[in-house]
Amino acid sequence: MRTSEQHCTMEELYLLIDGALSTDVASQVRQHVRECSVCGDVYKTALRVDSGVKRLPVEAASADMARRVLSTLGIVPKSPFLFRLLEKSAYIFGLLIVLAIMATVFILTGVVEMSQLQAGVSPAQNALVKSGAAIAGGVGWFTQVLKDYLPFAFSSSTMAISVFTAVVVSMLAIADKVVGGRIVHRMR
Amino acid sequence: MHSHQGSVIDSDEQIILDIRQGNPRRYSVLLDRHKDRAMTLAVRLVGNRHEAEELVQDAFVRAYNHLEQFRGDAKFSTWFYRILYNVCMTRVTRRQPARETVEVDDANAKDKLTMQDCSPLERLEDAELQEIIRREIETLPEKYRTHITLFYVQEMSYEQIGEVLGLPVGTVKTNLFRARTRLRVNVLSRLHDEVKVA
Numbered sequence: 294m295r296t297s298e299q300h301c302t303m304e305e306l307y308l309l310i311d312g313a314l315s316t317d318v319a320s321q322v323r324q325h326v327r328e329c330s331v332c333g334d335v336y337k338t339a340l341r342v343d344s345g346v347k348r349l350p351v352e353a354a355s356a357d358m359a360r361r362v363l364s365t366l367g368i369v370p371k372s373p374f375l376f377r378l379l380e381k382s383a384y385i386f387g388l389l390i391v392l393a394i395m396a397t398v399f400i401l402t403g404v405v406e407m408s409q410l411q412a413g414v415s416p417a418q419n420a421l422v423k424s425g426a427a428i429a430g431g432v433g434w435f436t437q438v439l440k441d442y443l444p445f446a447f448s449s450s451t452m453a454i455s456v457f458t459a460v461v462v463s464m465l466a467i468a469d470k471v472v473g474g475r476i477v478h479r480m481r
Numbered sequence: 482m483h484s485h486q487g488s489v490i491d492s493d494e495q496i497i498l499d500i501r502q503g504n505p506r507r508y509s510v511l512l513d514r515h516k517d518r519a520m521t522l523a524v525r526l527v528g529n530r531h532e533a534e535e536l537v538q539d540a541f542v543r544a545y546n547h548l549e550q551f552r553g554d555a556k557f558s559t560w561f562y563r564i565l566y567n568v569c570m571t572r573v574t575r576r577q578p579a580r581e582t583v584e585v586d587d588a589n590a591k592d593k594l595t596m597q598d599c600s601p602l603e604r605l606e607d608a609e610l611q612e613i614i615r616r617e618i619e620t621l622p623e624k625y626r627t628h629i630t631l632f633y634v635q636e637m638s639y640e641q642i643g644e645v646l647g648l649p650v651g652t653v654k655t656n657l658f659r660a661r662t663r664l665r666v667n668v669l670s671r672l673h674d675e676v677k678v679a
Contacts, residue, residue: 303658303662304658307657307658307661307662338665338669339661339665341610342610342614342661342664342665342668343661345607345610345611345614346614346618346629346633346664347633348607348611349611349614349615349618349633349634351517351518351520351521351634352517352520352521352523352524352530352533353517353520354516354517354519354520354534354537355534358512358516358534358537358538358541359509359512359513359516360509361538362508362512362538362541362542362545363506363508363509363512365538365542366505366508366542366545366546368505368506368508368509369506
């Protein structure tokens, strides 16, 4: 029989929490915990931490994990290459659209003016102009390469932009595939 | 009750039977059922989501490829977590040398606990407490993190944990007791530190 001076061990308290003590021992320990403030405090904190651990959220696996496992096992066919390309590109497309919207809003609201961009009013704007020029240069070079090799695709400027966007996005998607989906994973 | 459509009501063992009878697509039910908890264990073991996801995927592929070895003596989850645990530990041990684990002396732990003021814990909001617990679990030695995760997240019994880790039930009980004791001590210490700083 437990005496009031005989404190519970932590093991007894955890077994009590788990409901793993025999009925007799459990009622003795419970009785002691009610009467002894030292063991009562320890029991309460153990219970609180315990319930906190139980309610920790689980880590969610990515939604397409099942599909990836099934396609690795050959249970479901792999998605067509074009579909996977578009799927991978979706995030990059999203990012490009957000950037385009932001740029449009900045220009339309007058936060950034085209004339300022060209004049280079401040160091920050200067940097913006330079990076814009670099990008434009890159785009120009790339378009020229495309024009040289794909002249049939450039009968109109809309077609040129479409082809250019499709090629860039596809290249990014392929690069992402090469590095094991890390770009898209990080963007998620 | 058994239904090929109503995957929610089918037991894991029934689904495995269906797979063996030529319906491999049923494996997706097992995947959906266990992937999040598996991720939780993997993240706790390897410490980052990207790697954990890759390992969970690998474990599911291995489990399927060795499904004929599943005899049904234990639950599928127990068998699967053993595979996942081995996959994760192979990665962890390859990445770093085994960390030295300091055993908690039960008697000292008891003394420490009785002397600690528990009042900050009582005043703490649930969300704050969970954040502290989550951080403190990350600082526990791997052995203790695993026991805590299997016990609380996977809701495994001592026996099932023993089967997953290949340990006798007595050892599981001792490890789990030490893990919980250390976690509780660390949480209280963290709270006291934060109270002092404040």
